[in-house]
Amino acid sequence: MFTTVLTEGPVSRVDVARRTGLSSAAVTKAARPFIEAGYLEELASGGRTAPGAGRPANPLAIRPDREYFAGVKITGDDLIGVVTDLRADVRASARHALTGHDVDHVVRALADLVGELLDAGNLRERAHCLGVAVSGDVDRASGVVRYSPFLGWRDVPLAELLDDATGLTTTLENDVKALAVAEQWFGEGVGASSFALVTVGTGIGSALVVNGALVRGAHGVAGEIGHVPVLDGGPSCHCGGRGCVEAIASTEAILTRARLVTGEASLSMDDAVTRARGGDEPLREVFAAAGHAIGLGLAALVNLFGPERVVVSGEGVATYDLFEERIRRTFAAQAFGSAARCGLVIRPLPFEEWARGAAAVAVQSLFVSGSG
Amino acid sequence: MFTTVLTEGPVSRVDVARRTGLSSAAVTKAARPFIEAGYLEELASGGRTAPGAGRPANPLAIRPDREYFAGVKITGDDLIGVVTDLRADVRASARHALTGHDVDHVVRALADLVGELLDAGNLRERAHCLGVAVSGDVDRASGVVRYSPFLGWRDVPLAELLDDATGLTTTLENDVKALAVAEQWFGEGVGASSFALVTVGTGIGSALVVNGALVRGAHGVAGEIGHVPVLDGGPSCHCGGRGCVEAIASTEAILTRARLVTGEASLSMDDAVTRARGGDEPLREVFAAAGHAIGLGLAALVNLFGPERVVVSGEGVATYDLFEERIRRTFAAQAFGSAARCGLVIRPLPFEEWARGAAAVAVQSLFVSGSG
Numbered sequence: 001m002f003t004t005v006l007t008e009g010p011v012s013r014v015d016v017a018r019r020t021g022l023s024s025a026a027v028t029k030a031a032r033p034f035i036e037a038g039y040l041e042e043l044a045s046g047g048r049t050a051p052g053a054g055r056p057a058n059p060l061a062i063r064p065d066r067e068y069f070a071g072v073k074i075t076g077d078d079l080i081g082v083v084t085d086l087r088a089d090v091r092a093s094a095r096h097a098l099t100g101h102d103v104d105h106v107v108r109a110l111a112d113l114v115g116e117l118l119d120a121g122n123l124r125e126r127a128h129c130l131g132v133a134v135s136g137d138v139d140r141a142s143g144v145v146r147y148s149p150f151l152g153w154r155d156v157p158l159a160e161l162l163d164d165a166t167g168l169t170t171t172l173e174n175d176v177k178a179l180a181v182a183e184q185w186f187g188e189g190v191g192a193s194s195f196a197l198v199t200v201g202t203g204i205g206s207a208l209v210v211n212g213a214l215v216r217g218a219h220g221v222a223g224e225i226g227h228v229p230v231l232d233g234g235p236s237c238h239c240g241g242r243g244c245v246e247a248i249a250s251t252e253a254i255l256t257r258a259r260l261v262t263g264e265a266s267l268s269m270d271d272a273v274t275r276a277r278g279g280d281e282p283l284r285e286v287f288a289a290a291g292h293a294i295g296l297g298l299a300a301l302v303n304l305f306g307p308e309r310v311v312v313s314g315e316g317v318a319t320y321d322l323f324e325e326r327i328r329r330t331f332a333a334q335a336f337g338s339a340a341r342c343g344l345v346i347r348p349l350p351f352e353e354w355a356r357g358a359a360a361v362a363v364q365s366l367f368v369s370g371s372g
Numbered sequence: 373m374f375t376t377v378l379t380e381g382p383v384s385r386v387d388v389a390r391r392t393g394l395s396s397a398a399v400t401k402a403a404r405p406f407i408e409a410g411y412l413e414e415l416a417s418g419g420r421t422a423p424g425a426g427r428p429a430n431p432l433a434i435r436p437d438r439e440y441f442a443g444v445k446i447t448g449d450d451l452i453g454v455v456t457d458l459r460a461d462v463r464a465s466a467r468h469a470l471t472g473h474d475v476d477h478v479v480r481a482l483a484d485l486v487g488e489l490l491d492a493g494n495l496r497e498r499a500h501c502l503g504v505a506v507s508g509d510v511d512r513a514s515g516v517v518r519y520s521p522f523l524g525w526r527d528v529p530l531a532e533l534l535d536d537a538t539g540l541t542t543t544l545e546n547d548v549k550a551l552a553v554a555e556q557w558f559g560e561g562v563g564a565s566s567f568a569l570v571t572v573g574t575g576i577g578s579a580l581v582v583n584g585a586l587v588r589g590a591h592g593v594a595g596e597i598g599h600v601p602v603l604d605g606g607p608s609c610h611c612g613g614r615g616c617v618e619a620i621a622s623t624e625a626i627l628t629r630a631r632l633v634t635g636e637a638s639l640s641m642d643d644a645v646t647r648a649r650g651g652d653e654p655l656r657e658v659f660a661a662a663g664h665a666i667g668l669g670l671a672a673l674v675n676l677f678g679p680e681r682v683v684v685s686g687e688g689v690a691t692y693d694l695f696e697e698r699i700r701r702t703f704a705a706q707a708f709g710s711a712a713r714c715g716l717v718i719r720p721l722p723f724e725e726w727a728r729g730a731a732a733v734a735v736q737s738l739f740v741s742g743s744g
Contacts, residue, residue: 137709194590208676210582217678218566221711224675229668229706231604232615241671241706243604296601299613300672303596304580306589334601334613337509339593 001030002039002367006087007185010043010061031060038066039086062086067366068127070114070168071359073175073351074098074106074134076150080351081113083123084359088186092121093352101151103161111165130168131362132158133178133354135203137220140361143172146220150202171365176223177214178357179349180207181364183311184214188345194307198225199314199349200294200323204246208305226250230296245297249290251316257286273319287322294323295330298344303336310342313349320346373402374411374739378459379557382415382433403432410438411458434458439738440499442486442540443731445547445723446470446478446506448522452723453485455495456731460558464493465724473523475533483537502540503734504530505550505726507575509592512733515544518592522574543737548595549586550729551721552579553736555683556586560717564680568673570597571686571721572666572695576618580677598622602668617669621662623688629658645691659694666695667702670716675708682714685721692718 004016013031017024034040043059064085072081075098082093096113098106110132118124136148143159145151162170173181180197183189189197189209198206204226208215215222226246227239234243235253247253251269258272259265261282276283298310312320312327324346332340376388385403389396406412415431436457444453447470454465468485470478482504490496508520515531517523534542545553552569555561561569561581570578576598580587587594598618599611606615607625619625623641630644631637633654648655670682684692684699696718704712 192590194587206676210587211585213583215566215582215677217711218564218680219678219710219713221674221709222676222678224708224711227675227706227708228600228672230601232602232606232664232668234604239708241708244706292604296604300600301676302593303599304578304594304673304676305587306591306594308590334599334616336596336599336611336613337593338591339589339596341591 001027002034003185005031005040005060006062006363006367007190010059012059016060038063064089066126067129068118068121068123069359069362070117070127070130070166071355071357071362072110072114072130072132073178073354073358074110074132074151076101079106079110079113080355081110081117082352082355082359083117083121083127084356084363086363088182088356088360088363090352090356090359091123092117093355095351101153103153103156103158106151107158107161107165110162114166114168128169129362129366130162130166130170131178131358131360131365132162132170132172133175133358133361134158134172135175135205138172138174138177139220140171140173140177143170145172169362169365171361173358173361174207175354175357176205177207178361179313179354180209180214180357182353182357182360184209185360185364188309188311192308194305195309195311196223196301196305196307198294198298198301198310198312200249200312200316201314202251202316204250204294204297204314204316206301208301208307210305210307225297225301228297228300230293230300245293248293249316254286254290257289258283261286273322276322284322287319288326291323291326292330295327296334298327298331299334299336302331302339302342303334306339307342310344312344312346315349315351317346317348320348373399374406375557377403377412377432378434378735378739379562382431384431388432410435436461438498439501440490440493440495441731441734442489442499442502442538443727443729443734444482444486444502444504445550445726445730446482446504446523448473451478451482451485452727453482453489454724454727454731455489455493455499456728456735458735460554460728460732460735462724462728462731463495464489465727467723473525475525475528475530478523479530479533479537482534486538486540500540501734501738502534502538502542503550503730503732503737504534504542504544505547505730505733506530506544507547507577510544510546510549511592512543512545512549515542517544541734541737543733545730545733546579547726547729548577549579550733551685551726552581552586552729554725554729554732556581557732557736560681560683566677566679567681567683568595568677568679570666570670570673570682570684572621572684572688573686574623574688576622576666576669576686576688578673580673580679582677582679597669597673600669600672602665602672617665620665621688626658626662629661630655633658645694648694656694659691660698663695663698664702667699668706670699670703671706671708674703674711674714675706678711679714682716684716684718687721687723689718689720692720 013027137146145156159170206223206225231243235247237244237247385399436459451468509518517528531542561567578595578597603615607619609616609619
């Protein structure tokens with residue numbers, strides 16, 4: 001009930017009842033504690049009305065300022081932090097360089113960043129929850145970073161350490177899954193029972209929502225579109241396989257290939273992008289080949305899952321002008337039958353968006369038990 | 373509640389409560405109408421007891437003979453029919469050659485086959501439901517065969533026609549999905565919240581169960597592992613793509629390739645199998661290449677989904693001695709991290725099993741509303 005109002009509101013109780021399958025009376029009953037706690041309010045057509053006084057047709061609306069949420073994305077180089085309201089609208093953001101990967105250092109730096117953000121807005125009193133997004137193998141339920149290649153961490157109980165350091169209740173999530181939560185609750189995924197979020201950049205990953213729930217994998221692995229093999233006998237991948245999407249289309253793979261075709265061992269990515277945009281055909285082809293590999297991976301994903309929509313994003317999409325046409329062409333050639341009707345949204349992703357995803361996870365954790 | 377007893381029973385009400393999250397009292401209440409209708413009974417430790425007299429620890433058990441179900445698989449050449457009990461145990465089976473693909477002819481032949489099976493066992497009185505499995509694009513909810521390449525059908529309202537011809541309530545399902553239902557309710561999938569069933573043969577397909585539910589695809593397409601592109605620039609596929617698993621590993625693709633490498637344009641599949649088994653290296657390599665393509669497709673599936681288990685089956689698996697080693701080797705090389713822990717069960721599938729899948733769909737339709 002609450003999530004319907006949160007993600008789609010304001011909506012009338014009659015509409016909530018229709019969408020959730022509850023009776024109108026059950027919606028009224030379910031809404032009461034949220035109204036009493038100040039999370040929801042009833043609107044009248046002509047304006048606001050006193051709680052409890054409304055009729056079933058009066059819309060229920062979220063009170064976004066009732067509580068604030070901190071969200072932080074940890075990368076190898078930076079901490080990116082935001083404070084959002086209940087609807088995951090960003091109210092403040094900041095970015096701190098990370099000078100080391102020692103666990104204590106990161107915990108202290110993260111607590112400082114969050115403290116600073118909350119104090120600047122004088123929001124400490126109404127903030128109780130922190131979401132943190134890290135790439136790699138993250139166990140949300142136990143709050144443990146099982147393995148983070150960029151940080152060099154194994155089995156770090158980060159949620160517990162951050163609970164102590166910040167005084168906030170912390171939820172950890174894999175960064176791509178956190179972005180997917182933000183999409184599912186507040187973005188392209190609202191109202192879609194299935195969608196995929198694919199991120200392209202240093203690594204290539206995805207999060208899949210099927211029948212309204214994130215696919216987590218029975219053995220802790222799912223959404224690894226970067227390790228879908230698309231080119232038999234192709235380049236070796238760090239995972240031990242060959243011809244994986246990531247071995248062709250990650251930032252590093254593109255740069256390696258660009259240096260090879262130009263014969264310039266110290267070519268920078270920025271230069272490669274500039275020259276490709278300027279019309280350098282061999283370099284254009286390197287980016288197009290990456291787009292082709294991504295298109296093949298997307299076709300595999302869509303032919304297997306049939307999501308309603310796929311969002312392709314990530315820092316690699318900053319150069320999507322060099323990819324997009326080939327991604328779309330390859331996807332169209334390899335999507336099976338009506339699977340080709342799957343909407344393909346390709347869009348750059350501001351870095352702050354990752355931190356917003358972390359905050360969205362904190363919102364979700366507060367209201368959905370067992371969402372981990 | 374009922375499905376827990378059906379698929380895992382006999383189980384005590386206490387256990388049912390634990391597994392379903394219902395209270396013990398709610399289980400008792402939910403069980404009552406099923407006991408009254410004769411589908412369930414309560415067992416006492418020392419033997420059977422009168423309905424309603426048991427305590428929460430007394431196991432609930434299905435009464436498999438309470439009702440019988442007909443299941444028919446339609447292929448291009450045959451109708452394969454079975455009659456099963458409530459637990460989808462086969463009580464009788466028969467196979468009729470199909471002499472034409474005209475809709476009226478198939479409907480009549482199918483009704484004759486079902487009538488014969490029910491009359492032989494004198495089961496007509498206790499059979500009310502028929503499940504029918506067809507390959508292709510089948511809309512279970514409306515009972516329409518949207519497209520069946522083998523039969524050359526488009527938009528045939530087969531369920532309605534069979535309701536009239538047999539007097540039974542008919543549920544249509546895609547044949548691979550029907551097999552998956554049988555696995556989920558009565559086979560390898562019991563107790564697994566996610567698994568995949570992959571069938572190899574004339575076509576290559578799969579059905580995926582995630583979070584306990586079949587993935588149907590927002591646009592009607594899902595599980596098309598045969599159209600996962602694994603060999604960039606590889607052989608053209610009838611779907612319009614290139615390098616699809618099916619373009620390398622379908623029965624037809626294998627035969628085409630076998631004829632090419634031997635230079636014998638009229639080589640039969642049986643001869644190719646015999647000679648490969650006899651040690652003919654070029655022919656062995658044709659089968660191994662098919663196994664490799666299947667292994668790549670399985671790796672894509674498992675890296676994206678992370679199912680608990682994958683069952684590989686289908687008529688192509690009759691020659692699995694020629695595939696299996698390469699399927700497993702390629703899968704192991706390309707599965708990402710702990711996704712490799714996914715159990716891979718490769719097993720031949722008696723043809724009758726497809727018809728049993730159809731009967732399982734009929735069982736499911738009777739008890740789960742909205743299962744389509």
